[in-house]
Amino acid sequence: MTTVPAPPIRIGKTAVGALSMLAVATGALESVVTPTLPLLQRELDMSPAEGALLSIVLLVTGALVTPIAGRLGDRYGGKRILIRLMTVVCAGGLVSALAPNLQVLLLGQVLQGAMVGALPLSFILVRKHLPAAESKVAIGVVSGLFVGGGMAGTLSAGPVAEGLSRHWMFALPTIAVIGATLLVNRLMPDDPPGRPDDAGVDWPGLLLLSAALVTLMLALALAPDIIGSQPLMLLALVVVLAALVTGWTAVERRAASPMVxxxxxxxxxxxxxxxxxxxxxxxxxxxxxxxxxxxxxxxxxxxxxxxxxxxxxxxxxxxxxxxxxxxxxxxxxxxxxxxxxxxxxxxxxxxxxxxxxxxxxxxxxxxxxxxxxxxxxxxxxxxxxxxxxxxxxxxxxxxxxxxxxxxxxxxxxxxxxxxxxxxxxxxxxxxxxxxxxxxxxxxxxxxxxxxxxxxxxxxxxxxxxx
Missing domain, CATH: 1.20.1250.20 (MFS general substrate transporter like domains)
Structure with missing residues (x-):
């Protein structure tokens, strides 16, 4: 006898509000480094190259995690993956807040980069629990508040770092992320998995995509300084990037369950x-x-x-x-x-x-x-x-x-x-x-x-x- 799946539970404004709060908090946590980079360079005795690395590491990990999170959310359920992802983000925020040196701060930023994957997971939940017309408005609200949270973080990071310390600059939005994650876990109904896990994770594609994104960000960060003095190094980075993208494309075409x-x-x-x-x-x-x-x-x-x-x-x-x-x-x-x-x-x-x-x-x-x-x-x-x-x-x-x-x-x-x-x-x-x-x-x-x-x-x- 075939079991007919139960229709999805329709969510209300409180559940969408919890997702919106999470979007604001993650947007603020994502944006605190850029306006305070000179302060961080002074306090942690960073060179310009190390400062550039700090400014892009979250983007690199975020760009990598986002398609993976979307794929896993489609496969296993958006809420399940979202809560696990935000646990990693909260850990990263706390590591960044307590970091005594650059190495620990970089680790915290790598963990925080997982936050970029929260948006597609939020969209999965909205799409599953709301009609198409209402889901468009809800997706707009969540996206807009993520942008607004980023701007709020940009505006507040400097005053908090100068008035309190750089530690509180990470700690305050992390506390907000923890609270919003708990609300989402409580108010958002579970969504059933979308597809069975037949092929597992596409690890070769994941590794090649990671290397390609790291190479791209490294080339962008170094280009202004080496384009005149060391053009061959820049050319080498471009060649490596092209090779990685070609290899990644070939792997994804053959993968049974590609991440992209x-x-x-x-x-x-x-x-x-x-x-x-x-x-x-x-x-x-x-x-x-x-x-x-x-x-x-x-x-x-x-x-x-x-x-x-x-x-x-x-x-x-x-x-x-x-x-x-x-x-x-x-x-x-x-x-x-x-x-x-x-x-x-x-x-x-x-x-x-x-x-x-x-x-x-x-x-x-x-x-x-x-x-x-x-x-x-x-x-x-x-x-x-x-x-x-x-x-x-x-x-x-x-x-x-x-x-x-x-x-x-x-x-x-x-x-x-x-x-x-x-x-x-x-x-x-x-x-x-x-x-x-x-x-x-x-x-x-x-x-x-x-x-x-x-x-x-x-x-x-x-x-x-x-």
């Missing part, structure tokens, strides 16, 4: 979302890096001479807008479709980047421009994740959204490194202040690339329907 389904990636709804997410996040990262740097340039030159507290205040409107963009995007995607939201967001970001290139002589120019870019990023990324999540089979939700979120992480890393390279190249010899033209170049390059993405966005709806 290349067939799924080849679907227009998925690969177009990945391309657009990469471009949008790279453009956003340029502004995220350049705007605070421009605020900090001395008023005797062409900047404003702002300190850490002032910069945080100037960025506050962007944080507020970023937290609202996700829910707005979910509502817009449900009413007008993902393509309309992405095209609108891309157009707003393009206009804002070109406007910053033309006008950045007043504080309000940068404040408004940065807020518009934060709005556009939230609209685009949330619509792309939402569209991807609802365009694939429910059993593929985790891995499909995981692919999009991996490209988000890589896009941010690439954008930051590109903007850093532009500022380095635009700094006159003997000076530590970049020329104003370097900022203009960065904004123009980001605006031009974002504008080209609109060509892909125009075909997005067709890809989703297919």
């Amino acid at each position: 389904d290349l067939g799924l990636l080849a679907r227009p709804a998925v690969w177009k979302s990945c391309v657009l997410t990469f471009v949008i996040c790279a453009g956003t990262a340029v502004a995220v890096h350049l705007v605070p740097q421009l605020f900090a340039v001395s008023a005797d030159d062409y900047g404003f001479g702002a300190g850490a507290t002032e910069i945080g205040f100037f960025l506050l409107p962007g944080a507020v807008v970023a937290s609202l963009a996700g829910p707005l995007s979910g509502i817009g995607a449900r009413r007008f479709g993902a393509r309309a939201v992405v095209c609108t967001g891309g157009a707003v970001m393009t206009a804002a980047l070109f406007a910053l290139a033309a006008a950045h002589s007043e504080v309000w120019h940068l404040v408004v421009g940065k807020a518009m870019i934060a709005l556009a990023n939230g609209l685009c990324v949330t619509a792309l994740v939402t569209g991807t999540a609802t365009a694939v089979d429910p059993g593929d939700t985790g891995i499909a959204t995981g692919l999009v979120l991996v490209t988000r992480v890589i896009g941010f890393a690439v954008g930051v490194q590109i903007s850093g390279a532009i500022l380095t190249a635009g700094t006159p010899s003997g000076s530590d202040v970049p020329a104003e033209s370097a900022f203009v170049t960065g904004f123009v390059v980001a605006g031009a690339v974002t504008a080209l993405s609109l060509l892909v966005a125009r075909t997005l709806s067709k890809g989703v329907e297919e």
Whole structure:
């Protein structure tokens, strides 16, 4: 006699609220290193190379864990994997908070990198327990609050580290993550496994993907310093990266149960979302890096001479807008479709980047421009994740959204490194202040690339329907 599975339990606002709290807390914990990197370098006596390593290690592990978490969530159940993943994140946060030296802090950051996989697992739970229309809004809320949490962490990390200590900078958001994880465990109903575990974990693909991501991040981190002095080293890294990607592709094609389904990636709804997410996040990262740097340039030159507290205040409107963009995007995607939201967001970001290139002589120019870019990023990324999540089979939700979120992480890393390279190249010899033209170049390059993405966005709806 065949047993008919029970219908999924419909979740209420409290369960979605618990996922939202977890998104805010993990977003804050993810973002505390970047604004306090100079302080960490001083206190832990780090070299610039070690500082670069610290700034990217979470991104590397996050980009690796995300597709794995999505695949395991699809296979074994989203809640089961989410709670285990957040246990690792909480351990990493506590290790980072107690770290006496760089080595222990790096270990904590490696463990914290697992947090990036929490989003696709949250999407699995929302998709299983809510109707399609409501799940779009819920995914938008969770995505937007993750972005808002990241901005909140960026704003608060400096004051906490300076007023209390660097230890509390990690401890406070970790405590919030622990509390939110307990709430999710209590309020979120269990979801049944989506598929049997016939083939196990694709360890060869996992190792090759790990090596490829580490090589990519290492090349991006070292490129500004070695492109002129040691071009052969950079070329060697590119060759190694190409070999690893080729090997990984061959392994995934032959794997019985690949961690990254290349067939799924080849679907227009998925690969177009990945391309657009990469471009949008790279453009956003340029502004995220350049705007605070421009605020900090001395008023005797062409900047404003702002300190850490002032910069945080100037960025506050962007944080507020970023937290609202996700829910707005979910509502817009449900009413007008993902393509309309992405095209609108891309157009707003393009206009804002070109406007910053033309006008950045007043504080309000940068404040408004940065807020518009934060709005556009939230609209685009949330619509792309939402569209991807609802365009694939429910059993593929985790891995499909995981692919999009991996490209988000890589896009941010690439954008930051590109903007850093532009500022380095635009700094006159003997000076530590970049020329104003370097900022203009960065904004123009980001605006031009974002504008080209609109060509892909125009075909997005067709890809989703297919």
